[in-house]
Amino acid sequence: FSERGDAVAKASKETHVMDYRSLVHDKDKAIYSEIRVIVFDIRGFYAELYDIINKNLEKVTNPKGEEKPSM
8 A cells, every 4th residue: 555655645746747647546456456356255255154054044043952942
C-alpha cells in the first residue's frame, strides 16, 4: 500500500504528469485483481463447508452419545 501512497502523493503534487495517474490506476487494478481472487477462494471454501454440513446435518443436530430425553 505504501507504493500506491507514494504514487498518489506524486500525482497530486505534479498534476501535469499523466504517468503518475496511470501508475496509481495500474496499482489499483492489480490490488483489485488480487482481492477478487481471494474472495473467490473464500466463496469456494464456504460452498464446500455448506455442502459438508448439509450432507451431515443429522449428525450435527443429533450427535452420538447425546442422551435422548425419555418421557
